[in-house]
Amino acid sequence: MLTQREIISTLEMLRNENLDVRTVTLGINLLDCAGSDLGMVRRRIAERLMRLAGQLVPVCDRVGQKYGIPVVNKRIAISPIAAVAAGLAPSELVELARTLDAAAREVNVDFIGGFSALVEKGMARGDRALIAAIPEALAATERVCASVNVASTRAGINMDAVLLMGATIKRAAELTADRDGAACTKLCVFANIPEDIPFMAGAYHGIGEADAVINVGVSGPGVVKKAIDRALGSQPDLDLGGLSELIKQTAYKVTRIGELIGREVAEHLGIPFGVVDLSLAPTPHVGDSVGEIFQSLGLLAIGVPGTTAALALLNDAVKKGGAFASSRVGGLSGAFIPVSEDLNISDSARQGHLCLEKLEAITSVCSVGLDMVAIPGDTSADTLSAIIADEMAIGVINCKTTAARLIPVPGKAPGDHAVFGGLMGESVILPVNNARGNNLFIRRGGLIPAPIHSLKN
Amino acid sequence: MNKAILSVLGRDRPGIVAAVARVLFDQNCNIENVSQTMLQTEFAGIFVVSLPNHMNADELQRELDSRLAPIGLTVLTKPCAPGDEPCLPAACEPFVITTRGPDRKGLVAHISGVIARHGVNITNLQAMFKGGSAPEDNIMIYEVDVPKAVDLQTLARDLRDKAVDLQLDISIQHRHIFEVLHRI
Numbered sequence: 001m002l003t004q005r006e007i008i009s010t011l012e013m014l015r016n017e018n019l020d021v022r023t024v025t026l027g028i029n030l031l032d033c034a035g036s037d038l039g040m041v042r043r044r045i046a047e048r049l050m051r052l053a054g055q056l057v058p059v060c061d062r063v064g065q066k067y068g069i070p071v072v073n074k075r076i077a078i079s080p081i082a083a084v085a086a087g088l089a090p091s092e093l094v095e096l097a098r099t100l101d102a103a104a105r106e107v108n109v110d111f112i113g114g115f116s117a118l119v120e121k122g123m124a125r126g127d128r129a130l131i132a133a134i135p136e137a138l139a140a141t142e143r144v145c146a147s148v149n150v151a152s153t154r155a156g157i158n159m160d161a162v163l164l165m166g167a168t169i170k171r172a173a174e175l176t177a178d179r180d181g182a183a184c185t186k187l188c189v190f191a192n193i194p195e196d197i198p199f200m201a202g203a204y205h206g207i208g209e210a211d212a213v214i215n216v217g218v219s220g221p222g223v224v225k226k227a228i229d230r231a232l233g234s235q236p237d238l239d240l241g242g243l244s245e246l247i248k249q250t251a252y253k254v255t256r257i258g259e260l261i262g263r264e265v266a267e268h269l270g271i272p273f274g275v276v277d278l279s280l281a282p283t284p285h286v287g288d289s290v291g292e293i294f295q296s297l298g299l300l301a302i303g304v305p306g307t308t309a310a311l312a313l314l315n316d317a318v319k320k321g322g323a324f325a326s327s328r329v330g331g332l333s334g335a336f337i338p339v340s341e342d343l344n345i346s347d348s349a350r351q352g353h354l355c356l357e358k359l360e361a362i363t364s365v366c367s368v369g370l371d372m373v374a375i376p377g378d379t380s381a382d383t384l385s386a387i388i389a390d391e392m393a394i395g396v397i398n399c400k401t402t403a404a405r406l407i408p409v410p411g412k413a414p415g416d417h418a419v420f421g422g423l424m425g426e427s428v429i430l431p432v433n434n435a436r437g438n439n440l441f442i443r444r445g446g447l448i449p450a451p452i453h454s455l456k457n
Numbered sequence: 458m459n460k461a462i463l464s465v466l467g468r469d470r471p472g473i474v475a476a477v478a479r480v481l482f483d484q485n486c487n488i489e490n491v492s493q494t495m496l497q498t499e500f501a502g503i504f505v506v507s508l509p510n511h512m513n514a515d516e517l518q519r520e521l522d523s524r525l526a527p528i529g530l531t532v533l534t535k536p537c538a539p540g541d542e543p544c545l546p547a548a549c550e551p552f553v554i555t556t557r558g559p560d561r562k563g564l565v566a567h568i569s570g571v572i573a574r575h576g577v578n579i580t581n582l583q584a585m586f587k588g589g590s591a592p593e594d595n596i597m598i599y600e601v602d603v604p605k606a607v608d609l610q611t612l613a614r615d616l617r618d619k620a621v622d623l624q625l626d627i628s629i630q631h632r633h634i635f636e637v638l639h640r641i
Contacts, residue, residue: 001581002632006639007555007598011628013638066609068630256637 014068018222018288019254021261022281023073024060025198027205027213027274028052030079030114036087042099045084049076049103049112052212052271057108059268063261071261072219072283073423076104077203078114086126090133097137097144104143110423111186113145113203118193121155121447123164131161134168138183139175145201151191151392153399157448162392165189166385166442169406173377177410180418184407185340185372189388191395191402196275196330202368202403213274215331216262218322220254221280221290224314228296243297244317251278251321259326277331278322279367280314282342284425290314290335291344302337302345303354311335312365332401334367340407340420340427341372350428356387359430364394369402374418374427375435377410382439383432384408389442397451458507460489460537461514463521467530469500477504477532480524484517485509505537549602551580551632552609554616556597558625559590568597571619575612578602600632 013019033044053076060071078084078100085096097115104112115137117127134146148165151157169189173181188202195206198215205213227250231238238246258276266273282290294302297310315334323329337359339345348354356373363369369391388404395402409418414431465477474493481488486506493502508517518534525532556568565584572579580600587594603609613629620627 002553002598002600002635004583004585004596004598006635007553008596010630010635010638011555011557014628065613066631067634068628069634253638257634260634260637 013223013253016287017226018219018283018285019257020070020072020219021064021216021258022219023075023198023217024056024071024262024265025075025077025203025215025217026053026056026269026271027077027196027209027215028079029205029209029211030084031207034084034086038088038092038095041085041088042096045096046099046103049100049107053103053107053109055269059265063264063268067257067261069257069261071265073111074109075198075200075203076107076109076112077198077205077215078112079205079207080114080116080118082117082124082126082130083207085130086124088126088129090129093130093133094136094140097133097141100144101141109143111143111145111200111203113147113200114205115144115146116148116204118149118207119161120149120152120158120191122158123161131164131168134187135171135175135183138172138186145186145188145203147188147190147193147202147204149190149193150388151396152450153192153396154450154454156450157191157389157392157396159389159442159448160445162189162389163385163442163445165388166381166383169384170381170408173408173410180374180412180420181377181407181409182420182424185405185420185424187405189392189404191392192400193403194331194401196277197332198277199279199281199332199336201405202332210272212271214262214266214269214271215274215277216258217277217279217281217331218254218258219281219288220250221282221293222288223254224250224280224318225287225289225292225296228293232296240313244313247314247317248321251318252325255322255325275328275330276322276326278318278326278329278333279331280318280335282336282338282345283423284341284343284346286343289342289344290337291342291348295344301348301351301353303348303358307358308362308365311337311362315366332367336368336371337362337366338368338372338405338425339430340374340418340425341423343425346425346427349430356430356432360390360394363391363402364398367401369395370404370406372405372407372424372427374407374409374412374429375432376414376429377408377412379408379432379435380437380439382437382442383435385442386439387432393448399453458510459513460505460507461517461534462537463504463506463517463532463534465500465502465504465525465530465532467500468498469495473500473530474502476525476528476530477502477521480521481506484512484520486512486517548605549578550605552601552603553628553630553632553635554599554601555628555630556620556625557593558595558620558623560586560588560595561623564595564597564623564625567619567623568599568616571615572599572601575607575615576604577607577612
């Protein structure tokens, strides 16, 4: 027999605290769809996506309804297209992106990730073609997401790729100038990209993965915030050790739900279950914000002194609680701080509490990096590359994932406002110091070698 | 062996279970199952007991009455028919139906009526009505076994339609979600 308290508290989490499963992502291996004939590759990929993903959305909806837990997003992650379509030219890759977009629309998933290349040690022909195709592919499609891994702790930082990505982001923004550079919201540059991220824009189906896999991204910043508020309401002198325990317990609950839903969806689809990604993922809604957690913990706003320590506490507690709740943890697993996607973080930036440099600092203890950061449209390609290089260095040296999803919003200056719509949210344009002109350090190119602690064998 | 089921009602206080159990022990009865609950100020207990060969349910009822009536307890004893099996459909899925909303007469009758119409068995019901319109003051929690042959979508739709009529907020969820969230 269930207790009344167990039932009521579950309903509270669902109704008032935005508890949901943020994404169920179906990873699909496309490596055997490779070829140098565009028509054939398009046909093979479209058939594969329809066959494996056709039932994803109805099954997620059915399972969600059974448990009364909404699965907010259903997505597809595919093998890196730079490998699958290495024989195609950039213009052909743009056509292939249209095929992916059409397939995503057909099976009703909101994003398909994997228009990707892994170039941390060097760029092959297919990688160069894919990177060249990214701006137009993202501008011409609605649901395709791209990612490029330019660095890893084992390989170092490929500065040629970093330089190329600065120009690529700039071009993607220009092609979507009428939408505040929205193409850049679907483009992530990574260090140490995991092979099983269920969240966009970084999701792709790793080379080491099986034919297909179901990965789940949980949510729950609203649940964590409310748990902290309730605890401090009844016990105002609770110290940070106590709050860490509380966050752990809450993360446990949130993760258990993700695991339950993911396993059942996987079983219905006849596809193996992969991992739960323990990230706290916000949306641009009040009560579903990572930024609000900082205020509940006692900070004026995210970005003020104390923020890095608070995020370190939060991220660690989420991992500890989640790891116990799940049989297999993967992906990014930590707290996200996407500026435009989180109403509170976006507000904090607008009020001047959060600057680019502080964001960079706190990425050393969060799970991603400079995420959904709107910067002035006149930021030079060199400066974009330099910001990316700094972010990659944090990931490489600290053996963690970092990423940059920067949007140089065309025609907008610091203090202006950019609107990306839907889940991508909106944000003030953050100023970037010395954003114009060339950067000779970045232009030297080559590889920044892997750090000494990569020599583990 | 004869079995009997007895219900015991009375104002709650220390010693009720002990008093009932003492009579049963003195009469050489064996308690097989007990469930007790308290609602507001009242005690309610249900006992399934096996009787010694020479005794029937009526004799036990007389004995219980004579010793428990003086301390304010009302007992009803009924023989269990031999071979009675639990009335359970072959394959079921456990669900939890929860409602919250303004109090009015007939809430339990209406919601349980829909549940019964679909051939769904209620395995546990907790309801609390403090009156008034505050949703959290008026809650019904039905644990039910839904036979696999029952169309869950139709059951859910009928329940939601009824909840709309009654201005209730209703949830229908597989029981597993509550166990997964709160129990290791």
